[in-house]
Amino acid sequence: MSSVTIRGVKKRYGAMPILHGIDLEIRDQEFVVLVGPSGCGKSTLLRMIAGLETVSSGDILIGERVINDVPPKSRDIAMVFQNYALYPHMSVYENMSFSLRLRRQAKEIIDRKVREAAEILNLTKFLDRSPRQLSGGQRQRVAMGRALVRDAEVFLFDEPLSNLDAKLRVVMRTEIKALHQRLKTTSVYVTHDQIEAMTMADRIVVMNAGRIEQIGTPLELYDTPANLFVADFIGSPSMNVIRGVLGAEAGRAFVELPDGARLFVPAMASGKPGQKVVFGARPEHCALAQGDAGVAVQVEVVEPTGANIQVYTKLAGAPFCAIFTERHDFRPGQTIRLDFPANKIHLFDAETGARL
Amino acid sequence: MMSKAKRSILYWIILAPLVVVILFPFAVMFVTAVRPRDELFVYPPTWGFSEFRWENFAEMWVKTNFGGALLNSLYVSITATSAALILSIPAAYAMSRYRFAGKGLYKNFLLMTQMMSPIVLVLGLFRLMMTLGLVNDLNSLVITYAAFNMAFTIWMLQSYFNSIPRDLEEAAWMDGASHLTSLIRIFLPLAVPAIVVTAIFTFINSWNEFVLALTMMRSSEDFTLPVQIYSQVAGRYQVEWHHVMAGTVLATVPVAILFSWLQRYLIRGMALGAVK
Numbered sequence A: 001m002s003s004v005t006i007r008g009v010k011k012r013y014g015a016m017p018i019l020h021g022i023d024l025e026i027r028d029q030e031f032v033v034l035v036g037p038s039g040c041g042k043s044t045l046l047r048m049i050a051g052l053e054t055v056s057s058g059d060i061l062i063g064e065r066v067i068n069d070v071p072p073k074s075r076d077i078a079m080v081f082q083n084y085a086l087y088p089h090m091s092v093y094e095n096m097s098f099s100l101r102l103r104r105q106a107k108e109i110i111d112r113k114v115r116e117a118a119e120i121l122n123l124t125k126f127l128d129r130s131p132r133q134l135s136g137g138q139r140q141r142v143a144m145g146r147a148l149v150r151d152a153e154v155f156l157f158d159e160p161l162s163n164l165d166a167k168l169r170v171v172m173r174t175e176i177k178a179l180h181q182r183l184k185t186t187s188v189y190v191t192h193d194q195i196e197a198m199t200m201a202d203r204i205v206v207m208n209a210g211r212i213e214q215i216g217t218p219l220e221l222y223d224t225p226a227n228l229f230v231a232d233f234i235g236s237p238s239m240n241v242i243r244g245v246l247g248a249e250a251g252r253a254f255v256e257l258p259d260g261a262r263l264f265v266p267a268m269a270s271g272k273p274g275q276k277v278v279f280g281a282r283p284e285h286c287a288l289a290q291g292d293a294g295v296a297v298q299v300e301v302v303e304p305t306g307a308n309i310q311v312y313t314k315l316a317g318a319p320f321c322a323i324f325t326e327r328h329d330f331r332p333g334q335t336i337r338l339d340f341p342a343n344k345i346h347l348f349d350a351e352t353g354a355r356l
Numbered sequence B: 001m002m003s004k005a006k007r008s009i010l011y012w013i014i015l016a017p018l019v020v021v022i023l024f025p026f027a028v029m030f031v032t033a034v035r036p037r038d039e040l041f042v043y044p045p046t047w048g049f050s051e052f053r054w055e056n057f058a059e060m061w062v063k064t065n066f067g068g069a070l071l072n073s074l075y076v077s078i079t080a081t082s083a084a085l086i087l088s089i090p091a092a093y094a095m096s097r098y099r100f101a102g103k104g105l106y107k108n109f110l111l112m113t114q115m116m117s118p119i120v121l122v123l124g125l126f127r128l129m130m131t132l133g134l135v136n137d138l139n140s141l142v143i144t145y146a147a148f149n150m151a152f153t154i155w156m157l158q159s160y161f162n163s164i165p166r167d168l169e170e171a172a173w174m175d176g177a178s179h180l181t182s183l184i185r186i187f188l189p190l191a192v193p194a195i196v197v198t199a200i201f202t203f204i205n206s207w208n209e210f211v212l213a214l215t216m217m218r219s220s221e222d223f224t225l226p227v228q229i230y231s232q233v234a235g236r237y238q239v240e241w242h243h244v245m246a247g248t249v250l251a252t253v254p255v256a257i258l259f260s261w262l263q264r265y266l267i268r269g270m271a272l273g274a275v276k
Ligand SMILES: Nc1ncnc2c1ncn2[C@@H]1O[C@H](COP(=O)(O)OP(=O)(O)OP(=O)(O)O)[C@@H](O)[C@H]1O
Pocket: A013, A018, A036, A037, A038, A039, A040, A041, A042, A043, A044, A045, A192
C-alpha cells in the first residue's frame, strides 16, 4: 500500500486542454472519490494514474517514486473498469488468476488466493463459469476479485457500479466500503453519483471542467461548500439558491430578493452592503417560521416520501424546495413562512461563486 | 395467418428455380464422374448410369497427374493464406488501435485496389515475375495471391478488431501483461473467428484462381488444379469428360466439406467473442 501524489498534472489531447493542473495528495490507506459531471476529466485523471494515458505535464508519484514513464504493467496498480473488461474466453477462475499466472506464482499460492477472494466476494460457486453466464452484479464482483487477488499498491475504480440497477448499486457500494475497511488498500474511485461519493469516501474530490473545485471529507463538503458548484453538486435534492443583494439595517444583515423580500443572515465578516450575492439553504434545513418571522413562500406541490415530506414552493418567483420530517398538512396554493437556522445558511459571491 | 409449414413450402417453391440453376451443374458433374465411358453421350440424355464406377477416380488420378497438381494447389493456397494473414494481422491491428498520418488515405487505397480485376494487371504482373525470375515458379502465385487478398483481409480484420474492446487489453496490462503477452493471450484468441473467416476466404480464392495460374505456370508439373483440369479439356482431340468431372469433384468436394465443418466452429467462435 502506498500514497499517490499528483503534482500540477495537465492533460492535452492535441491542442485541446482537458485537465488544467491537478494537485492532489492521496494518503496511504485512504479511500478517495473523484466526483464531477460527465466530461470533467475524472476518467482521464484515473487513467493517467493507471498509466493508460500519457501525462502532458506535471508528475504522478506512487509513494516516493515518480511513475510518469513507468508502463502500466510495472505500476502495481489494480483497476476495475466500468464495463468490467472480463476476459470472455476465460472462466471466472482464469480471469481472477490471470495476473498471478503472469507473475509465475506457484499453483498452490494462486489457488489459495483465488479461493480466498472468491470466498470474500461470494463467487465460489461460479469459479468454473464463463463471464457470459453471470449476471451484471456477479460480473462486477469478478472484476473486483481480479483486483483483489493481487495485493496491489493502489486500487482504481472507474464507475464500477454504473451498469447495475439501483438496488444492487446500494448493496455493492456497502460491500466495497466494507472491503476497503478490511483490506485498507489505497483506493481512488470515480463516480458521477454524489450519493456514492458521500457514502463511500474518506475524502471527496469534486471536479468540474478539468479543475478541482474542492477537496474535503463528505461532511466538510456538505456543511461548507467552497463555491456554488460544490453547493449545487453535493446533496440531494440540491441546495436552494436565490440571487439577491446584501444589505444592512439597524445592525442586522440581510439579503434583499428581487421582489423586495428580506432574508436575514448572520452578520458577515466578508461581503459588504450592495454586493450581489447568492443565498443558499438546503431543503432539509428549512423550518416553519414562528409568527411573521422568516419569508413567505407559495406551496405548489407536496410529495410525501414516508420518512419526510418534500414541499416544492416558489420564493420570489424562483423554485424553492423544503423538506420536513414533521407531518404538516400543506395544500397547494397555500402560503407558508420559512425560516433558516443562522448556522445553516450559505452565502456566495454572485460573480465568482466563491463562498463568503 | 399461414401456418409455418405452409409458409416454408411457399418459400421453397419460390426458391426452387434458383436451386435448380445452382444445383444442375453439380448434378451433371457427379453423374458424369461416376459413369462408364461409353455412357457419356447417350441420347436422349439420362440421369442414370449402369454402374457406379469408382475406377474413374483412380484412372483419372494416374492419367492426369492429379496428385502433383493437388500438392501444387495445396502449397500455393496454404502458403498464400499464411502469408496474407501474417502480414494483415499486424496491419489491421495498427489500423484499429493506433492513429497515424495518412490512415484515411490508406483505407481508401485498400478499397480502391478491390475495384481492379487482376486480369487487367496480368501483363504487368507477368513482366514483373519475369524480372524477378519467378515465372514457372509456384512462389510467383503465392506472392500475387497473398497480395491480391490482403486488401480484403486487412479491411475485414480491421473492422472485427474494432469490435474487440480496448478495455480488455488495458485490463491485461494492468494485470501485469506486456503488450506482446496481452496480444497473444487476450487479443488473438478473441480475434480467432475473424482470422478463420479471412483465412477461408483467402484459401478459396487462391484455390480457385485460374487466370494468373494459367499465365505464370508454363510447365505441366507446376500446374495448379484449375489449370490442370482445364488442360484436360483445352486443345484436345478427344476429351475424357468422365475424368475431367472426376477431377472436378475431387477438387471441390473435400474443400467444401472442410469449410462447412469449419463454419460451425466459426459461429461458436462468434458467440464467444461477444462481450457484455
Ligand atoms: N482520446 C481523446 N481524444 C480527445 N478528447 C478526449 C479523449 N478522451 C477523452 N477526451 C475528452 O476529455 C474530456 C474528459 O473525458 P473523461 O472521459 O475523463 O470524462 P469523465 O469525467 O470520465 O466523464 P464521464 O462521467 O462521462 O465518464 C471529455 O471532454 C472528452 O471529450
